[in-house]
Amino acid sequence: MIEGITKIGEYEWELPVGYVKGMLVPGRFFLSEKLTATLEEGALQQLAQVATMPGIINHSLAMPDIHWGYGFPIGGVAAFDYQTGVISPGGVGFDINCGVRLLTTPLTLKDLAQKKEILDALYDAVPVGVGARSSLRLSDKQLETMMADGAGFAVAEGYGNADDLLHCEEQGRMKEAEPSHVSRKARSRGVPQSGTLGAGNHFLEIQTVDEIYDESAAKAFGIEKGQICMMVHCGSRGLGHQVCTDHLQVLEQATSKYHIHLPDKQLACAPLTSPEGKAYFGGMAAAANYAWANRQIITHQIRKVLTRMCGISYDDIRLVYDVAHNVAKIEDHDINGKNTRVCVHRKGATRAFGPGCPDVPLDYASTGQPVIIPGSMGSSSYLLKGTDVAMNRTFGSTCHGAGRVLSRSQAKKKIQGKTIRETLGKAGIMVKAPHDSAIAEEAPDAYKSSLEVVSVVHNLGISRLVARLEPVGVIKG
Amino acid sequence: MSFEEKEHTADILMHIRAGNLEDLFSEAGHALMKTIYRGQTKQEMEISIQVVGETPEHLLHSFLSELLFESEVANIVFSEFLVTIEDNKARIIMRGEPFCSPVHGGGTEVKGISWHNLSITREKDEYSCDILFDV
Numbered sequence: 001m002i003e004g005i006t007k008i009g010e011y012e013w014e015l016p017v018g019y020v021k022g023m024l025v026p027g028r029f030f031l032s033e034k035l036t037a038t039l040e041e042g043a044l045q046q047l048a049q050v051a052t053m054p055g056i057i058n059h060s061l062a063m064p065d066i067h068w069g070y071g072f073p074i075g076g077v078a079a080f081d082y083q084t085g086v087i088s089p090g091g092v093g094f095d096i097n098c099g100v101r102l103l104t105t106p107l108t109l110k111d112l113a114q115k116k117e118i119l120d121a122l123y124d125a126v127p128v129g130v131g132a133r134s135s136l137r138l139s140d141k142q143l144e145t146m147m148a149d150g151a152g153f154a155v156a157e158g159y160g161n162a163d164d165l166l167h168c169e170e171q172g173r174m175k176e177a178e179p180s181h182v183s184r185k186a187r188s189r190g191v192p193q194s195g196t197l198g199a200g201n202h203f204l205e206i207q208t209v210d211e212i213y214d215e216s217a218a219k220a221f222g223i224e225k226g227q228i229c230m231m232v233h234c235g236s237r238g239l240g241h242q243v244c245t246d247h248l249q250v251l252e253q254a255t256s257k258y259h260i261h262l263p264d265k266q267l268a269c270a271p272l273t274s275p276e277g278k279a280y281f282g283g284m285a286a287a288a289n290y291a292w293a294n295r296q297i298i299t300h301q302i303r304k305v306l307t308r309m310c311g312i313s314y315d316d317i318r319l320v321y322d323v324a325h326n327v328a329k330i331e332d333h334d335i336n337g338k339n340t341r342v343c344v345h346r347k348g349a350t351r352a353f354g355p356g357c358p359d360v361p362l363d364y365a366s367t368g369q370p371v372i373i374p375g376s377m378g379s380s381s382y383l384l385k386g387t388d389v390a391m392n393r394t395f396g397s398t399c400h401g402a403g404r405v406l407s408r409s410q411a412k413k414k415i416q417g418k419t420i421r422e423t424l425g426k427a428g429i430m431v432k433a434p435h436d437s438a439i440a441e442e443a444p445d446a447y448k449s450s451l452e453v454v455s456v457v458h459n460l461g462i463s464r465l466v467a468r469l470e471p472v473g474v475i476k477g
Numbered sequence: 478m479s480f481e482e483k484e485h486t487a488d489i490l491m492h493i494r495a496g497n498l499e500d501l502f503s504e505a506g507h508a509l510m511k512t513i514y515r516g517q518t519k520q521e522m523e524i525s526i527q528v529v530g531e532t533p534e535h536l537l538h539s540f541l542s543e544l545l546f547e548s549e550v551a552n553i554v555f556s557e558f559l560v561t562i563e564d565n566k567a568r569i570i571m572r573g574e575p576f577c578s579p580v581h582g583g584g585t586e587v588k589g590i591s592w593h594n595l596s597i598t599r600e601k602d603e604y605s606c607d608i609l610f611d612v
Contacts, residue, residue, distance in 0.1 A: 067486045067487055068485065068487060069487050069488070070591040070593035070609055070611065071591075074487055093588075093611065094588035094589035094611045095588050095611075129578070129583075129586075130513060130514070130581075130583075130584050130585070130586050131552065131576045131578055131581070131582060133552075185546055185550075188550050189549055189550060199586035200585060200586050200612050238549055241588040241589050244589055245542050245546075245590070248592070252592075264592075264593070265592040265595070266592040266593050268592070404486045404487055406486070407484050408489065408585065408612070409482050409484070434583060435515075435582055435583025437515075437583045437584075438583060438585075441585065
């Protein structure tokens with residue numbers, strides 16, 4: 001294990017104040033002994049640097065899918081006092097509201113005799129990969145409404161049901177959105193990409209529910225063994241990327257203006273109550289809304305394909321939930337017995353609110369919110385539920401995925417996309433992507449074991465396993 | 478004058494080297510385009526941009542951010558960069574051709590240019606820097 005770290009529990013480790021100069025609080029991260037072999041010194045350095053930021057509360061946290069990023073580590077969580085703390089794009093990332101949604105269908109594997117044709121039709125319906133353009137032609141006014149209303153915009157335009165909104169984090173809309181803080185450049189990137197999946201680790205998967213761990217929660221979420229589900233992983237596309245780029249420039253200057261001393265320029269930030277901080281938050285929330293609308297439009301395309309090809313009705317395809325895993329939110333948390341307003345940054349981390357929390361849908365109120373953890377390509381994904389433990393220990397947060405262990409270039413050197421496609425094909429997993437190189441970059445071996453990661457959060461109790469889903473068809477961007 | 482990918486778990490970290498600052502910018506532009514797009518590119522179209530920045534690092538960051546924007550919005554794969562730097566301004570003439578998926582597809586989408594460890598160093602006659610693309 002890397003020097004200077006203390007093990008303080010079976011799955012809990014501490015970075016003491018002093019690990020890097022200027023830390024205001026300790027760092028805490030959660031790993032099994034097995035996962036410590038994947039821990040990078042660069043990620044710990046970033047975890048410690050977050051602890052130097054003004055107004056940080058309790059700890060700089062990292063989930064078991066921690067890995068080296070920029071600014072915050074991937075898997076990083078930090079809460080800042082609303083009155084004295086800061087907001088930073090480095091704690092959110094360029095892909096604002098990158099997230100995941102899970103849909104159920106009344107289908108089972110035996111209904112997928114035409115799996116290849118279904119996958120082809122989905123591939124045609126949802127633009128994927130570098131340079132892909134949307135067939136939608138949003139007007140300036142429509143884009144403005146999309147940023148203000150999020151998934152609600154898409155539903156109002158005919159891309160879904162009102163019930164879908166009830167099953168999205170924030171009901172698919174951050175009310176703090178201020179489209180006026182989204183530049184012309186960001187808008188010009190957003191228009192041609194609405195309803196597109198993107199590239200990299202973004203995907204659309206046909207999955208089957210392979211195992212139920214918690215019958216009661218699964219029933220509440222509408223999940224049954226053998227059921228075919230659809231999972232969508234994507235974010236705010238070029239619009240969100242540009243919002244981050246634009247505001248980073250402003251916040252870099254604000255960092256000096258407010259005499260904030262940071263060890264990494266990528267942590268550029270401003271007080272939450274400052275004009276610069278509010279502008280970023282408003283723009284970020286508008287981009288988050290764009291992302292929710294984007295996933296809603298993709299959902300509509302999936303429904304159209306499945307109703308046409310599988311003889312089921314549009315309303316038979318039900319949204320279980322939609323989670324954001326790159327976002328900053330204003331939330332109220334119990335801090336040392338006092339209800340405190342904070343800004344929680346989750347960068348590669350998922351909200352995991354427990355039973356009875358505000359913003360958990362009414363039909364899930366006694367269960368806790370669904371937490372969707374996508375696996376790497378060809379590996380298991382997991383459905384979990386939020387818990388009270390998460391509320392008390394991690395500002396209602398848990399992991400977001402498996403977490404990379406190999407760089408993209410290492411992955412491409414190690415194994416060819418064609419070989420992966422053939423291996424997965426033999427296992428009954430059909431893969432479709434614009435090019436084999438996209439498959440090689442996302443090789444299953446490039447990621448930690450998703451089971452090992454979710455086992456840690458389950459055993460810690462910061463979320464609890466409900467079901468395991470196995471891929472049977474994958475569309476990679 | 479070259480660029481090469483260094484190991485980084487989550488993103489793409491490029492090491493750029495050149496004999497002068499202008500060539501360093503040009504190589505960084507090639508590194509970005511070669512990350513996103515594949516295949517050979519002709520120089521059929523031209524766009525000029527101008528960026529300002531307090532330091533060479535700010536100029537480079539602004540140039541690459543602008544290149545990413547122009548390439549995505551105009552749907553052009555750029556393969557030539559003529560760079561002029563004066564004081565705190567850089568003017569870049571960028572040449573390339575329209576994106577064509579069968580020719581250029583299969584690269585890695587870059588979401589943004591990070592500030593992670595971005596520092597331009599000069600040693601004798603060589604300029605170099607590391608730059609991290611969020612992918």
